[in-house]
Amino acid sequence: MAAINSSKGVHEFVRVRRLRYGKCFKTKLFRETHVFISRTKSAKAILNNEVGKFSKRYIKSIAELVGPNSLLCAANGHHKMIRGRLSSFFSTSNLSSFVSQFDELVVEALNSWDTADIVVIQHEALKITCKAMCKMLISMENGHELEMMQKEVAHICEAMLAFPLSLPWTRFSKGLQARKKIMAILQKAIEDRRNGAGTCHKDFLQLLLAENDAVTTLTDSEIQDNILTMLIAGHDTTACAMTWMVKFLDENKEVLEKLVKEQLQIANKLKPSSYLTLELLNEMRYASKVVKESLRLASIVQWLPRLALNDCEIEGFKVKKGWNINIDVRSIHLDPSVYDCPDMFNPSRFQAESIPYSFLAFGMGGRTCLGMNMAKAMMLVFLHRLTMTYKWKVIDSNSSIEKWALFTKLRSGCPVRLTSIKSLSI
Numbered sequence: 347m348a349a350i351n352s353s354k355g356v357h358e359f360v361r362v363r364r365l366r367y368g369k370c371f372k373t374k375l376f377r378e379t380h381v382f383i384s385r386t387k388s389a390k391a392i393l394n395n396e397v398g399k400f401s402k403r404y405i406k407s408i409a410e411l412v413g414p415n416s417l418l419c420a421a422n423g424h425h426k427m428i429r430g431r432l433s434s435f436f437s438t439s440n441l442s443s444f445v446s447q448f449d450e451l452v453v454e455a456l457n458s459w460d461t462a463d464i465v466v467i468q469h470e471a472l473k474i475t476c477k478a479m480c481k482m483l484i485s486m487e488n489g490h491e492l493e494m495m496q497k498e499v500a501h502i503c504e505a506m507l508a509f510p511l512s513l514p515w516t517r518f519s520k521g522l523q524a525r526k527k528i529m530a531i532l533q534k535a536i537e538d539r540r541n542g543a544g545t546c547h548k549d550f551l552q553l554l555l556a557e558n559d560a561v562t563t564l565t566d567s568e569i570q571d572n573i574l575t576m577l578i579a580g581h582d583t584t585a586c587a588m589t590w591m592v593k594f595l596d597e598n599k600e601v602l603e604k605l606v607k608e609q610l611q612i613a614n615k616l617k618p619s620s621y622l623t624l625e626l627l628n629e630m631r632y633a634s635k636v637v638k639e640s641l642r643l644a645s646i647v648q649w650l651p652r653l654a655l656n657d658c659e660i661e662g663f664k665v666k667k668g669w670n671i672n673i674d675v676r677s678i679h680l681d682p683s684v685y686d687c688p689d690m691f692n693p694s695r696f697q698a699e700s701i702p703y704s705f706l707a708f709g710m711g712g713r714t715c716l717g718m719n720m721a722k723a724m725m726l727v728f729l730h731r732l733t734m735t736y737k738w739k740v741i742d743s744n745s746s747i748e749k750w751a752l753f754t755k756l757r758s759g760c761p762v763r764l765t766s767i768k769s770l771s772i
Protein backbone atom coordinates (compact mmCIF):
# COMPACT_ATOMS: atom_id res chain seq x y z
CA MET A 347 0.00 0.00 0.00
CA ALA A 348 2.91 2.35 0.83
CA ALA A 349 4.38 1.77 -2.65
CA ILE A 350 1.03 2.43 -4.37
CA ASN A 351 0.86 5.71 -2.47
CA SER A 352 4.47 6.77 -3.16
CA SER A 353 5.78 9.07 -5.88
CA LYS A 354 8.08 6.26 -7.06
CA GLY A 355 5.08 4.18 -8.12
CA VAL A 356 3.91 0.69 -7.29
CA HIS A 357 7.00 -0.94 -8.82
CA GLU A 358 9.14 0.45 -5.99
CA PHE A 359 7.82 -2.41 -3.84
CA VAL A 360 9.25 -4.91 -6.34
CA ARG A 361 12.52 -3.02 -7.00
CA VAL A 362 13.46 -2.84 -3.34
CA ARG A 363 12.86 -6.58 -2.84
CA ARG A 364 14.68 -7.49 -6.04
CA LEU A 365 17.76 -5.61 -4.82
CA ARG A 366 17.51 -7.37 -1.45
CA TYR A 367 16.71 -10.94 -2.59
CA GLY A 368 17.87 -11.23 -6.23
CA LYS A 369 16.33 -11.70 -9.67
CA CYS A 370 13.79 -14.28 -8.51
CA PHE A 371 12.05 -13.78 -5.20
CA LYS A 372 8.85 -14.64 -3.38
CA THR A 373 6.67 -12.30 -1.32
CA LYS A 374 3.16 -12.11 0.16
CA LEU A 375 0.57 -9.66 -1.18
CA PHE A 376 -2.99 -9.57 0.15
CA ARG A 377 -2.28 -12.97 1.81
CA GLU A 378 -1.30 -14.61 -1.50
CA THR A 379 2.15 -15.82 -2.54
CA HIS A 380 3.69 -13.89 -5.44
CA VAL A 381 6.92 -14.87 -7.19
CA PHE A 382 8.64 -12.12 -9.23
CA ILE A 383 11.07 -13.15 -11.93
CA SER A 384 13.31 -10.90 -14.02
CA ARG A 385 15.45 -13.18 -16.20
CA THR A 386 14.70 -13.28 -19.93
CA LYS A 387 15.11 -17.07 -20.03
CA SER A 388 12.45 -17.63 -17.38
CA ALA A 389 10.22 -15.02 -19.02
CA LYS A 390 10.41 -17.03 -22.25
CA ALA A 391 9.59 -20.30 -20.51
CA ILE A 392 6.60 -18.83 -18.68
CA LEU A 393 5.18 -16.77 -21.55
CA ASN A 394 5.43 -19.80 -23.83
CA ASN A 395 4.05 -22.09 -21.17
CA GLU A 396 7.13 -24.38 -21.35
CA VAL A 397 7.61 -25.13 -17.65
CA GLY A 398 4.42 -26.75 -16.42
CA LYS A 399 1.31 -24.78 -17.20
CA PHE A 400 0.45 -21.19 -16.49
CA SER A 401 -2.70 -19.21 -16.88
CA LYS A 402 -3.28 -15.49 -16.56
CA ARG A 403 -4.37 -14.08 -13.20
CA TYR A 404 -4.91 -10.50 -12.17
CA ILE A 405 -5.47 -9.44 -8.57
CA LYS A 406 -9.12 -9.50 -7.41
CA SER A 407 -9.73 -5.76 -7.82
CA ILE A 408 -8.65 -5.73 -11.49
CA ALA A 409 -10.52 -8.94 -12.31
CA GLU A 410 -13.79 -7.59 -10.86
CA LEU A 411 -13.48 -4.23 -12.61
CA VAL A 412 -12.85 -5.61 -16.12
CA GLY A 413 -15.37 -8.39 -15.63
CA PRO A 414 -15.36 -12.20 -15.68
CA ASN A 415 -15.48 -12.44 -19.49
CA SER A 416 -12.68 -10.01 -20.21
CA LEU A 417 -9.92 -11.29 -22.49
CA LEU A 418 -7.43 -9.90 -19.97
CA CYS A 419 -8.48 -12.36 -17.28
CA ALA A 420 -10.05 -15.28 -19.16
CA ALA A 421 -8.40 -18.65 -18.48
CA ASN A 422 -6.80 -20.69 -21.27
CA GLY A 423 -9.75 -22.33 -23.18
CA HIS A 424 -12.18 -19.43 -22.79
CA HIS A 425 -9.35 -17.03 -23.66
CA LYS A 426 -8.58 -18.82 -26.93
CA MET A 427 -12.22 -18.61 -28.03
CA ILE A 428 -12.64 -14.91 -27.18
CA ARG A 429 -9.25 -13.91 -28.59
CA GLY A 430 -10.12 -15.70 -31.84
CA ARG A 431 -13.30 -13.66 -32.14
CA LEU A 432 -11.75 -10.30 -31.27
CA SER A 433 -8.63 -10.75 -33.44
CA SER A 434 -10.46 -10.28 -36.73
CA PHE A 435 -10.94 -6.61 -35.88
CA PHE A 436 -7.17 -6.06 -35.76
CA SER A 437 -6.55 -7.00 -39.41
CA THR A 438 -4.19 -4.94 -41.59
CA SER A 439 -7.08 -3.47 -43.57
CA ASN A 440 -8.85 -2.31 -40.39
CA LEU A 441 -5.57 -0.90 -39.10
CA SER A 442 -5.14 1.02 -42.38
CA SER A 443 -8.49 2.76 -42.03
CA PHE A 444 -7.85 3.34 -38.33
CA VAL A 445 -4.57 5.16 -39.14
CA SER A 446 -6.22 7.84 -41.28
CA GLN A 447 -9.13 8.22 -38.84
CA PHE A 448 -6.69 8.62 -35.97
CA ASP A 449 -4.61 11.10 -37.94
CA GLU A 450 -7.73 13.19 -38.52
CA LEU A 451 -8.37 13.28 -34.74
CA VAL A 452 -4.76 14.22 -34.00
CA VAL A 453 -4.74 17.02 -36.61
CA GLU A 454 -7.98 18.39 -35.13
CA ALA A 455 -6.61 18.22 -31.57
CA LEU A 456 -3.27 19.79 -32.42
CA ASN A 457 -5.00 22.56 -34.34
CA SER A 458 -6.95 23.38 -31.19
CA TRP A 459 -3.68 23.83 -29.25
CA ASP A 460 -2.74 26.74 -31.50
CA THR A 461 -4.11 29.36 -29.14
CA ALA A 462 -2.73 27.71 -25.98
CA ASP A 463 0.64 28.70 -24.64
CA ILE A 464 0.89 25.66 -22.37
CA VAL A 465 -0.73 22.25 -22.72
CA VAL A 466 -0.59 19.23 -20.41
CA ILE A 467 0.31 16.38 -22.74
CA GLN A 468 -1.20 13.63 -20.56
CA HIS A 469 -4.64 15.34 -20.50
CA GLU A 470 -4.59 15.98 -24.23
CA ALA A 471 -3.34 12.50 -25.10
CA LEU A 472 -6.07 10.95 -22.93
CA LYS A 473 -8.73 12.99 -24.76
CA ILE A 474 -7.37 11.93 -28.16
CA THR A 475 -7.01 8.22 -27.35
CA CYS A 476 -10.39 8.04 -25.59
CA LYS A 477 -12.04 9.64 -28.61
CA ALA A 478 -10.25 7.23 -30.95
CA MET A 479 -11.19 4.15 -28.91
CA CYS A 480 -14.86 5.17 -28.45
CA LYS A 481 -15.22 5.84 -32.18
CA MET A 482 -13.50 2.60 -33.16
CA LEU A 483 -15.41 0.47 -30.65
CA ILE A 484 -18.96 1.85 -30.66
CA SER A 485 -18.91 4.86 -33.02
CA MET A 486 -19.44 7.20 -30.06
CA GLU A 487 -18.54 10.74 -31.19
CA ASN A 488 -20.74 13.05 -29.14
CA GLY A 489 -18.65 15.42 -27.01
CA HIS A 490 -20.71 15.12 -23.82
CA GLU A 491 -20.90 11.31 -23.95
CA LEU A 492 -17.18 11.12 -24.65
CA GLU A 493 -16.36 13.29 -21.64
CA MET A 494 -18.54 11.13 -19.43
CA MET A 495 -16.92 7.94 -20.79
CA GLN A 496 -13.42 9.29 -20.15
CA LYS A 497 -14.37 10.23 -16.59
CA GLU A 498 -15.85 6.79 -15.82
CA VAL A 499 -12.91 4.90 -17.37
CA ALA A 500 -10.57 7.02 -15.23
CA HIS A 501 -12.51 5.95 -12.08
CA ILE A 502 -12.08 2.32 -13.10
CA CYS A 503 -8.34 2.75 -13.72
CA GLU A 504 -7.89 4.46 -10.34
CA ALA A 505 -9.65 1.55 -8.60
CA MET A 506 -7.51 -1.16 -10.20
CA LEU A 507 -4.95 -1.27 -7.38
CA ALA A 508 -7.40 -0.45 -4.59
CA PHE A 509 -8.17 -2.88 -1.78
CA PRO A 510 -11.27 -4.73 -3.07
CA LEU A 511 -13.57 -3.50 -0.34
CA SER A 512 -16.95 -2.54 -1.73
CA LEU A 513 -18.15 0.07 0.78
CA PRO A 514 -19.81 3.22 -0.62
CA TRP A 515 -16.89 5.59 0.10
CA THR A 516 -14.04 3.37 -1.15
CA ARG A 517 -12.03 3.92 -4.33
CA PHE A 518 -12.90 0.34 -5.34
CA SER A 519 -16.62 0.99 -4.99
CA LYS A 520 -16.32 4.13 -7.16
CA GLY A 521 -14.66 1.96 -9.80
CA LEU A 522 -17.48 -0.60 -9.63
CA GLN A 523 -20.09 2.18 -9.97
CA ALA A 524 -18.26 3.47 -13.05
CA ARG A 525 -18.19 -0.04 -14.52
CA LYS A 526 -21.96 -0.31 -13.94
CA LYS A 527 -22.58 2.96 -15.83
CA ILE A 528 -20.43 1.89 -18.79
CA MET A 529 -22.10 -1.54 -18.88
CA ALA A 530 -25.51 0.19 -19.10
CA ILE A 531 -24.33 2.37 -22.02
CA LEU A 532 -22.99 -0.69 -23.82
CA GLN A 533 -26.16 -2.71 -23.19
CA LYS A 534 -28.24 0.14 -24.67
CA ALA A 535 -25.91 0.30 -27.69
CA ILE A 536 -26.35 -3.46 -28.26
CA GLU A 537 -30.14 -3.17 -28.01
CA ASP A 538 -30.19 -0.19 -30.42
CA ARG A 539 -28.18 -2.14 -32.97
CA ARG A 540 -30.50 -5.14 -32.63
CA ASN A 541 -33.42 -2.78 -33.26
CA GLY A 542 -31.76 -1.59 -36.45
CA ALA A 543 -30.27 1.72 -35.26
CA GLY A 544 -26.66 2.45 -36.21
CA THR A 545 -26.16 -0.82 -38.06
CA CYS A 546 -24.36 1.07 -40.85
CA HIS A 547 -21.40 1.64 -38.51
CA LYS A 548 -18.26 -0.31 -39.28
CA ASP A 549 -17.16 -0.51 -35.67
CA PHE A 550 -16.04 -3.23 -33.30
CA LEU A 551 -19.50 -3.67 -31.78
CA GLN A 552 -21.08 -4.14 -35.21
CA LEU A 553 -18.46 -6.72 -36.15
CA LEU A 554 -19.14 -8.75 -33.01
CA LEU A 555 -22.93 -8.60 -33.49
CA ALA A 556 -22.80 -9.37 -37.20
CA GLU A 557 -20.70 -12.54 -36.97
CA ASN A 558 -23.37 -15.10 -36.40
CA ASP A 559 -21.52 -18.37 -35.95
CA ALA A 560 -23.66 -20.42 -33.57
CA VAL A 561 -20.65 -22.20 -32.02
CA THR A 562 -18.72 -19.10 -31.08
CA THR A 563 -21.30 -16.33 -30.79
CA LEU A 564 -20.34 -14.11 -27.90
CA THR A 565 -22.93 -13.44 -25.22
CA ASP A 566 -23.92 -9.84 -24.45
CA SER A 567 -21.80 -9.85 -21.29
CA GLU A 568 -18.80 -11.16 -23.22
CA ILE A 569 -19.24 -8.32 -25.71
CA GLN A 570 -19.70 -5.72 -22.95
CA ASP A 571 -16.73 -6.90 -20.84
CA ASN A 572 -14.46 -6.93 -23.86
CA ILE A 573 -15.44 -3.52 -25.17
CA LEU A 574 -14.70 -2.15 -21.69
CA THR A 575 -11.41 -4.10 -21.73
CA MET A 576 -10.38 -2.51 -25.04
CA LEU A 577 -11.22 0.93 -23.68
CA ILE A 578 -9.09 0.40 -20.57
CA ALA A 579 -6.28 -1.51 -22.29
CA GLY A 580 -6.10 0.81 -25.27
CA HIS A 581 -6.69 4.34 -24.11
CA ASP A 582 -4.85 4.95 -20.84
CA THR A 583 -1.77 2.88 -21.83
CA THR A 584 -1.27 4.63 -25.16
CA ALA A 585 -1.80 8.10 -23.66
CA CYS A 586 0.80 7.35 -20.94
CA ALA A 587 3.25 6.14 -23.58
CA MET A 588 2.78 9.26 -25.72
CA THR A 589 3.38 11.46 -22.67
CA TRP A 590 6.67 9.76 -21.73
CA MET A 591 7.79 9.97 -25.36
CA VAL A 592 7.31 13.77 -25.36
CA LYS A 593 9.31 14.04 -22.13
CA PHE A 594 12.15 11.79 -23.35
CA LEU A 595 12.45 13.74 -26.62
CA ASP A 596 12.60 17.04 -24.76
CA GLU A 597 15.45 15.67 -22.66
CA ASN A 598 17.35 14.26 -25.67
CA LYS A 599 17.74 16.95 -28.31
CA GLU A 600 20.01 14.91 -30.61
CA VAL A 601 17.38 12.20 -30.87
CA LEU A 602 14.74 14.84 -31.55
CA GLU A 603 16.81 16.40 -34.34
CA LYS A 604 17.35 13.05 -36.04
CA LEU A 605 13.65 12.28 -35.71
CA VAL A 606 12.58 15.63 -37.17
CA LYS A 607 14.86 15.04 -40.17
CA GLU A 608 13.13 11.74 -40.89
CA GLN A 609 9.67 13.18 -40.35
CA LEU A 610 10.35 16.04 -42.78
CA GLN A 611 11.03 13.44 -45.46
CA ILE A 612 7.74 11.74 -44.63
CA ALA A 613 5.93 15.11 -44.71
CA ASN A 614 7.32 15.71 -48.22
CA LYS A 615 5.81 12.43 -49.38
CA LEU A 616 2.41 13.23 -47.87
CA LYS A 617 0.08 14.71 -50.48
CA PRO A 618 -1.44 18.08 -49.49
CA SER A 619 -4.74 17.79 -47.62
CA SER A 620 -4.31 14.07 -47.03
CA TYR A 621 -3.89 11.91 -43.97
CA LEU A 622 -1.11 9.53 -43.02
CA THR A 623 -1.27 5.97 -44.29
CA LEU A 624 -0.02 2.68 -42.89
CA GLU A 625 2.52 2.57 -45.76
CA LEU A 626 3.97 5.90 -44.65
CA LEU A 627 4.12 4.74 -41.04
CA ASN A 628 6.09 1.70 -42.23
CA GLU A 629 8.69 4.10 -43.64
CA MET A 630 9.22 5.78 -40.24
CA ARG A 631 12.19 3.59 -39.30
CA TYR A 632 13.82 5.92 -36.79
CA ALA A 633 10.48 7.01 -35.29
CA SER A 634 9.64 3.32 -34.71
CA LYS A 635 12.83 3.00 -32.69
CA VAL A 636 11.88 6.16 -30.73
CA VAL A 637 8.52 4.54 -29.94
CA LYS A 638 10.17 1.26 -28.90
CA GLU A 639 12.77 3.00 -26.72
CA SER A 640 10.08 5.11 -25.03
CA LEU A 641 8.10 1.95 -24.27
CA ARG A 642 11.21 0.22 -22.88
CA LEU A 643 12.25 3.08 -20.64
CA ALA A 644 8.74 3.90 -19.41
CA SER A 645 7.53 0.25 -19.01
CA ILE A 646 3.87 1.30 -18.99
CA VAL A 647 2.79 -2.22 -17.93
CA GLN A 648 5.29 -3.10 -15.23
CA TRP A 649 4.75 -6.81 -14.80
CA LEU A 650 2.86 -9.62 -16.47
CA PRO A 651 0.79 -11.68 -14.02
CA ARG A 652 0.39 -15.45 -14.34
CA LEU A 653 -0.97 -18.30 -12.21
CA ALA A 654 0.89 -21.61 -11.73
CA LEU A 655 -1.54 -24.41 -12.61
CA ASN A 656 0.85 -27.12 -11.35
CA ASP A 657 3.77 -27.43 -8.96
CA CYS A 658 6.92 -26.58 -10.92
CA GLU A 659 10.43 -25.21 -10.61
CA ILE A 660 11.63 -21.81 -11.83
CA GLU A 661 15.28 -20.80 -11.41
CA GLY A 662 15.70 -23.42 -8.69
CA PHE A 663 12.61 -22.10 -6.90
CA LYS A 664 9.95 -24.68 -6.01
CA VAL A 665 6.69 -23.07 -7.11
CA LYS A 666 3.42 -24.43 -5.77
CA LYS A 667 0.21 -24.80 -7.74
CA GLY A 668 -1.92 -21.68 -7.18
CA TRP A 669 0.96 -19.26 -6.66
CA ASN A 670 1.10 -16.03 -8.64
CA ILE A 671 4.09 -15.65 -10.98
CA ASN A 672 4.86 -12.12 -12.15
CA ILE A 673 7.28 -11.39 -14.96
CA ASP A 674 8.99 -8.22 -13.85
CA VAL A 675 9.07 -6.31 -17.15
CA ARG A 676 10.50 -3.09 -15.72
CA SER A 677 13.49 -4.85 -14.15
CA ILE A 678 14.22 -6.69 -17.43
CA HIS A 679 13.98 -3.40 -19.38
CA LEU A 680 16.41 -1.74 -16.95
CA ASP A 681 18.84 -4.63 -16.49
CA PRO A 682 22.43 -3.59 -17.44
CA SER A 683 23.21 -7.20 -18.40
CA VAL A 684 20.39 -7.00 -20.97
CA TYR A 685 20.67 -3.37 -22.19
CA ASP A 686 23.87 -1.26 -22.21
CA CYS A 687 23.40 1.92 -20.15
CA PRO A 688 19.75 1.01 -19.56
CA ASP A 689 18.82 4.42 -18.08
CA MET A 690 19.82 6.23 -21.27
CA PHE A 691 17.22 7.11 -23.91
CA ASN A 692 18.93 5.71 -26.99
CA PRO A 693 16.59 4.59 -29.81
CA SER A 694 19.56 3.49 -31.95
CA ARG A 695 20.19 0.62 -29.54
CA PHE A 696 17.47 -1.24 -31.47
CA GLN A 697 19.62 -1.26 -34.62
CA ALA A 698 21.43 -4.26 -33.16
CA GLU A 699 19.61 -7.53 -32.63
CA SER A 700 18.26 -7.70 -29.10
CA ILE A 701 18.30 -10.61 -26.65
CA PRO A 702 15.13 -12.74 -27.07
CA TYR A 703 12.39 -11.81 -24.59
CA SER A 704 14.20 -8.63 -23.54
CA PHE A 705 11.53 -6.26 -24.91
CA LEU A 706 8.26 -7.04 -23.15
CA ALA A 707 6.32 -3.78 -23.37
CA PHE A 708 3.47 -5.66 -25.08
CA GLY A 709 4.16 -9.08 -23.54
CA MET A 710 4.98 -12.13 -25.71
CA GLY A 711 3.43 -15.48 -26.57
CA GLY A 712 -0.26 -16.35 -26.62
CA ARG A 713 -1.28 -13.35 -24.47
CA THR A 714 0.64 -10.68 -26.44
CA CYS A 715 -1.18 -7.36 -26.53
CA LEU A 716 -3.91 -7.57 -29.15
CA GLY A 717 -3.69 -3.85 -29.89
CA MET A 718 0.11 -3.73 -30.22
CA ASN A 719 0.20 -2.55 -33.85
CA MET A 720 -2.62 -0.11 -33.24
CA ALA A 721 -0.77 1.37 -30.24
CA LYS A 722 2.47 1.74 -32.23
CA ALA A 723 0.54 3.34 -35.09
CA MET A 724 -1.09 5.86 -32.72
CA MET A 725 2.29 6.78 -31.26
CA LEU A 726 3.83 7.25 -34.73
CA VAL A 727 0.97 9.41 -36.00
CA PHE A 728 1.17 11.54 -32.86
CA LEU A 729 4.96 11.88 -33.21
CA HIS A 730 4.71 12.93 -36.83
CA ARG A 731 2.06 15.59 -36.29
CA LEU A 732 3.63 16.92 -33.11
CA THR A 733 7.13 17.29 -34.56
CA MET A 734 5.81 18.83 -37.78
CA THR A 735 3.60 21.35 -35.98
CA TYR A 736 5.22 22.46 -32.75
CA LYS A 737 8.45 22.88 -30.89
CA TRP A 738 7.97 22.21 -27.19
CA LYS A 739 9.69 22.70 -23.85
CA VAL A 740 8.67 20.61 -20.85
CA ILE A 741 8.08 23.04 -17.98
CA ASP A 742 7.89 20.49 -15.15
CA SER A 743 10.63 17.90 -15.47
CA ASN A 744 9.64 16.02 -12.29
CA SER A 745 9.53 12.27 -13.02
CA SER A 746 7.30 11.28 -10.07
CA ILE A 747 4.71 8.63 -10.82
CA GLU A 748 0.96 9.06 -10.32
CA LYS A 749 -0.29 7.41 -7.10
CA TRP A 750 -2.77 4.54 -7.45
CA ALA A 751 -1.94 4.10 -11.11
CA LEU A 752 -1.72 0.60 -12.55
CA PHE A 753 0.09 1.94 -15.62
CA THR A 754 3.25 4.06 -15.28
CA LYS A 755 1.81 7.55 -15.49
CA LEU A 756 3.69 10.84 -14.98
CA ARG A 757 2.20 12.68 -12.02
CA SER A 758 2.93 16.10 -13.56
CA GLY A 759 1.05 15.11 -16.72
CA CYS A 760 4.01 16.66 -18.60
CA PRO A 761 3.04 20.30 -19.11
CA VAL A 762 4.79 21.83 -22.15
CA ARG A 763 5.21 25.32 -23.58
CA LEU A 764 4.47 25.26 -27.30
CA THR A 765 5.77 27.25 -30.25
CA SER A 766 3.86 26.72 -33.47
CA ILE A 767 5.95 25.80 -36.54
CA LYS A 768 3.15 26.15 -39.08
CA SER A 769 -0.61 26.01 -39.25
CA LEU A 770 -1.85 22.44 -39.37
CA SER A 771 -5.06 23.02 -41.32
CA ILE A 772 -5.71 20.33 -43.90
Ligand code: HEM
Pocket residue numbers: 417418419429575576579580581583584587641646647650651706707708709710712713714715716717718720721
Ligand atom coordinates in the same frame (compact mmCIF):
# COMPACT_ATOMS: atom_id res chain seq x y z
C1 HEM B 1 1.24 1.65 -25.56
C2 HEM B 1 0.08 1.04 -25.44
C3 HEM B 1 -0.10 -0.37 -24.95
C4 HEM B 1 0.70 -1.12 -24.13
C5 HEM B 1 2.03 -0.72 -23.49
C6 HEM B 1 0.04 -2.40 -23.96
C7 HEM B 1 0.57 -3.46 -23.22
C8 HEM B 1 -0.09 -4.65 -23.02
C9 HEM B 1 0.43 -5.73 -22.21
C10 HEM B 1 1.77 -5.73 -21.50
C11 HEM B 1 -0.49 -6.71 -22.20
C12 HEM B 1 -0.46 -7.99 -21.38
C13 HEM B 1 0.37 -9.10 -21.97
C14 HEM B 1 0.52 -10.26 -21.04
O1 HEM B 1 -0.02 -10.31 -19.93
O2 HEM B 1 1.24 -11.17 -21.43
C15 HEM B 1 -1.60 -6.28 -23.01
C16 HEM B 1 -2.72 -7.03 -23.25
C17 HEM B 1 -3.78 -6.58 -24.01
N1 HEM B 1 -3.88 -5.38 -24.68
FE1 HEM B 1 -2.46 -3.94 -24.77
N2 HEM B 1 -1.13 -2.39 -24.65
C18 HEM B 1 -1.26 -1.17 -25.28
C19 HEM B 1 -2.28 -0.79 -26.10
C20 HEM B 1 -3.39 -1.55 -26.42
C21 HEM B 1 -4.43 -1.17 -27.35
C22 HEM B 1 -4.45 0.10 -28.19
C23 HEM B 1 -5.38 -2.16 -27.31
C24 HEM B 1 -6.68 -2.30 -28.07
C25 HEM B 1 -7.36 -1.37 -28.59
C26 HEM B 1 -4.91 -3.17 -26.39
C27 HEM B 1 -5.58 -4.32 -26.09
C28 HEM B 1 -5.09 -5.34 -25.31
C29 HEM B 1 -5.82 -6.58 -25.04
C30 HEM B 1 -7.20 -6.92 -25.54
C31 HEM B 1 -4.98 -7.35 -24.24
C32 HEM B 1 -5.28 -8.75 -23.70
C33 HEM B 1 -4.66 -9.78 -24.65
C34 HEM B 1 -4.83 -11.22 -24.21
O3 HEM B 1 -4.84 -11.51 -23.00
O4 HEM B 1 -4.97 -12.07 -25.10
N3 HEM B 1 -3.71 -2.76 -25.87
N4 HEM B 1 -1.33 -5.02 -23.51
